[in-house]
Amino acid sequence: MSQQVRKRGKKSTTPIENSNNIIDETYLIKKKKVTIQDNTKENELKYYIVLSFITALAFYLRFTKLGTPDQVVFDEVHFGKFASYYLERTYFFDLHPPFAKLLIAFVGWLIGYTGKFKFDAIGDSYIENNVPYIAYRSLSAIQGTAIVPIMFMTMKTLGFQVPACLLASVIVCFDNAQVVDSRLILLDATLILSVALTMFSYCKFSTFRKQPFTQNWWTWLLATGVSLSCVISTKYVGVFTFFTIGLAVVHELWILLDYQKGLTLQDFSKHFLARLWALIVVPFIIYLFWFYLHFAILIKSGPGDAFMSSEFQETLLESPLAQNSKQVQYYDQITIQHKDTGSFLHSHDHVYPLRYEDGRISSNQQQVTCVDVDNAEQDPNNQWEIVPIKAEDDGKRGKEVNTNDIVRFKHVGTGGYLLTHDVASPLKPTNEEFTVVFDEKIESRYNETLFRLRLSVPGSSPKKQNQKKKVKTLATDLKILHMDTVVAMWTHDDELLPEWAFGQQEVSGNKKIQDKDNVWTFNKITNLDKSDPRSKYIPKEIKTMPFLKKWWQLQGLMFHHNNQLSSSHPFASQPDSWPLALSGVSFYNNNDTKKQIFFVGNVVGFWLEVCFLSIYIGIVLADQITRRRNYHLLSDKARSRLYNTLGFLFVGWSAHYFPFYLMNRQKFLHHYLPAHLIAALFSGGLAEFICSNNSRDAVNVNPNIKKFKMTLLVGLASLGIIWFFFYFGPITYGDTYLTPDEVKARQWLDIKLHYAK
Template identity: 50%
Template sequence: MSDSPVGVRQRSSKKKSPSSQAGVGSGSEDELLSKTNARNVASVSAPTTSKSPSQLGHKLSLVLVTVLAFITRFWKISHPNQVVFDEVHFGKFASYYLQRTYFFDVHPPFGKLLFALMGWFVGYDGHFKFDNIGDSYIDNKVPYVAFRAMPALMGSLTVPVVFLTMWESGYSLPACLVATGLVLFDNAHIGQTRLILLDATLIFAMSLSILCYVRFYKLRHIPFSRKWWKWLLLTGVSMSCVISTKYVGVFTFVTIGAAVAIDLWNLLDYKRGLSLQQFTKHFAARTFGLIIVPFFFYLFWFQVHFAILYRSGPGDDFMTPEFQETLSDNVMSLSSVDINYYDTIVLRHKETKAYLHSHPDKYPLRYEDGRISSQGQQVTGYPFNDTNNHWIILPAVSVPEDQRTNLPVRNGDIVKLRHVVTSTDLLSHDVASPWFPTNQEFTTIEIEKSEGERHNDTLFEIKIENGKKNQNFRTMAGLFKLLHHPSKVAMWTHTKPLPDWGYKQQEINGNKNIAQSSNLWFVEEIPSLAETDPRNKKEAKKVKPMPFLRKYLELQRAMFHHNNALTSSHPYASQPIQWPFLLRGVSFWTKNDTREQIYFLGNPIGWWLSSSVLAVFVGIIAADQLTQRRGVDALDRKTRNRLYNSTGFFFLAWTAHYIPFFLMGRQLFLHHYLPAHLASALVTGALVEFVFCVEPLETEKIGKDGKKIYEARKGPQSLIGAWIACVVILGAVAGGWYFFVPLTYGSPGLDVAGVIARKWLGYDLHFAK
């Protein structure tokens, strides 16, 4: 019986492996299934065990592939001794951890913490900031080999995990070797796991999740035993490590979750002999092990993240002032002062860092699309600080001059903003902005009109983000939205520059979506503040506490927002439809003097084979379903069970890790396909056994009670065809790996002919001329 997490339930053979012994309680699964006519219930769980060749062959092969994995991942790991591609990010983050300096990243902390741990092990102090690709590690005394060793270790261990997954699923040795070889000799897996990058941790944890669930599923006959709990909890912890490394780890949860849902659906069948109380116990155990435990383990890494990063750093700008006040030496909290009415202030957009700016030039009469403007004075976002960024903050109702001192501006106040240089007041009205016809134009008008018939149009509300009622409005520490009082739009800007008439500056307009986080501004300084002003007297400020969950939720919002904002084009970005066919790669590093380069590219032989096999699998399933509809049973029960359950589970993993990328709008690269590629390797190994292994067929008899009885014919399993296929496939894949070695390891350098010879699909390689 196959131990596939996507199991088709059926009657087991009389001879059972230790892992499938019947449990206690309501009787063994075999007894229950025999009572139910050995019904086949289609599901998507995990693989199943069948007779396998010598255990010795599997064990020796496991040792061999593990040794080869370490050789291929660690060979020449010190080359190049320069910063490569995204090492500028993840090496930098490790340095920030070691210096306890707060930073911001769109990925969860687990993988980055492992790099910091490795740096701590070797005594690195985090002095190097990995600023530029090509910076020398040797000159800057960085223990980069230790950093690279951590992902190389993860990548090396992924290979035996793949082998063990196939072995535990009951596959023959040739099938195990084919699946493992596709990962072992894949240039993309090797290239991504030899550098300071997160994907090695992600893929290792993903493969470990699948292996642990297979082991857990094999113990379904002895539920709630110690081993059953062990593998259930290990599955949950492994899945937590996946999502704690990158949020795409949720796809692993989808894979395991779908298998668990189908398994529970099967358990709910009254013919299985479980009472509702027993079923509830199964449901609660899986909820605890696969949802609650992973979630708290995931939260734990954020707690570690916050505990380590207690000093102010480059990540401050992404967080609210309240969060920043939890960091020591924070510039915002140290330089923050109260803002009073009649102060001259400088406003700056939080996201684009543009200053609120105006100048005497007017909007054109007509825009390029034919729309008519107000021809009012331009209000723009300007990248540099000058006097045209100065605004006086005024109360809605003028105050006598002798009463204008020490009047603090507070959260919720209605104010006016007067442009100092042109002596005009900020205004918004129901006229379309230059770039956004749905948004309101911002302009300024003369003081006489502002105090007369257009008074209401110059009124704005100060709404401090997460502010309390009557909270003081402060420089630097007070992110706020400026809401136009009559129309309730928020002042907003974006990076698309205005045409020449606007000097390529940013458009300022009124955004009707006031909840949008990009509506936030802050007051950078008060140029009119005198040195003798008592507000300049600073007292030592204590770091303020903030509940963990509030910090966590704020960071989550910022991470998701900025992750979704990664929509700009990149010269090496690619679309999901290109990945299975390996149409293009990514240039990681080049060295002109020696003509060396690292070009991230998979092994074309292996990728094209596994992609073809995925299509073959779909075709086999479709053909089987069609023939069954016409009364033709082309497959015996055991073969169909393995095909639908075990191979189907691996195919589910591929689908869950690939298809969702079509729904994403952010930048995507070839490395996003690596988890799906690993799943496709498992499918390929399984299909090799299906196509090339010849097993004794089962015979079907009708018992005295009129029910079907299945019996296996005696005879050995023939693996000759599978071994021939294994040798051919591994030979071709190893040859493809060796041919592209210079691009994977960055050595040796290639002449023009060598580079051109490797441009199989027009890969944009360097030094081709």
């Protein structure tokens, strides 16, 4: 090692110790000198020409074929539904804060949509239901497009040259996962745009750090706070963005606390309070505002009522459903409707055949089926009298039915009692047969006629399911559990009974009582007399509840149900598979056209990011080791760029990625996209760092060499990223039929695509 490189006895100046910012000192000095080539009008023009070009590409990739497919895709079933509830002002419950959902609903309101379509099932047609889905998707496409130029300007603000800005932008612009999430009615485009705005605003704020409390300083500090609020108001994973900015702020305040900076404690307190106000208080106030708007809009009773306390429910107007809902009492004759299929519980004076087609023997007793008919209450065969158990049967009417009650059901049409027993059902041999038993057998089979009414609240705890609550028609979701054999009454329409049952739906006892399709409602009371007070509608008294009390209650429920998302999912994945794009999610598949949308990252871009992240760790370790031996290989400018600018981005990626290892809830590839965004910024920056001459003793280096190396690296990387994007384009846009061989050619490690056979 030459003496020029090895310098012993010289005290080095560590950039981390002398800089209180993510942007290195040298760049800030250069920025102020209008005579430096980088800030000439000609160089600025290059930035904006490339910026315009990459923005146009982002716009094209996200808006092209935006109407394909014209059906409900993946989680559009949730967020489109929530927009409809907002437009109808009907209360609902969701795990995520309201900001992004309010934006979607605002688009619907702008174009005059009423929200009549409820996005009930994946695959439902938008065209047939006259849904303005392109307007909804355009919101995501606009946000997804805006992410790319904001990234470019972030890199420019950090002092990187045009090729580095371009590489960072290309990685996200042509990423298949980012494009898919920017073309559908989802929350992710809003989340990622908010993260990008936060990074840009804080970087911009840092350029004015030597002009504290000026207008520009305050503008960009507050812009950072507003952007942070948008992140956390979209999804709670936005806390990772707070953590990223928080670490940078703590580092900056730690430097300012140094007495050598010449700040008095009073001046330091001003800096601390300014950041506390702009980055904590203001974001929290904005965060609360979205919840205030949420409660102000959702004033009608709706599907979210069951999650909230009775005190909260008293603040809501009754919906048409609630107005028609009646308290069920014993000896009421009711129709019972299956929630999933919409069919009504039915029985008739026909028996099961002694032997089924497969040779199995039945009970040869009266059939119990389900029928899909209009005006079901007009047929006594669809009517059931709800009767109390003997111990509580005083023969008097007027006693209310509650959830968790044990009851019996008497068939109005034939006079028998509903029963299930340990006999295999006709179509599902693993399930139990339902039948009707008559007076002469009731005494001996009494226990087999007992059913418990279990409250059904999706995702709720057993304690909540076992609570006692008044049973109302239309409004109370129930699981009807058999006391003797512990099965749930269930029906299905995927296969109908043969001609001996007139092609009606089978009713059977499902041993998997937690299945979500075991749910029934009491639809209508058919023997309600006009003299009965229940026949008259009396508007309920609307009560008030303090906003903060509402917010606190909802906040607790949101966190609780978020933590309950631990069930398995066929496309759930672990964080270790995300950086290398080893996992994906099936968003859409059409069995008729054999087209599909599969959510997966651009493998070239993802792997490139991992390479740069690994190289960075190697460079930092090498620098630390050599400096321990007093070898100062990097210049002060290079070390400042390595530890401050690139270090900030590396910490940002880590803060958005590693915390997922601590979570027990369901995780999917889309959780990695904010980290992927920051990794793209980091990759563009490190690419320029590698291609630059960062040696302490560099003199008279030909700048054309740096430009050539950077142009070659960016060109090759961009070609690979763009090629992969278009190669996977058919399963990104879901617009092209692929043969099984073409599908197989796109299989990537553990990714399992549809129609590969």
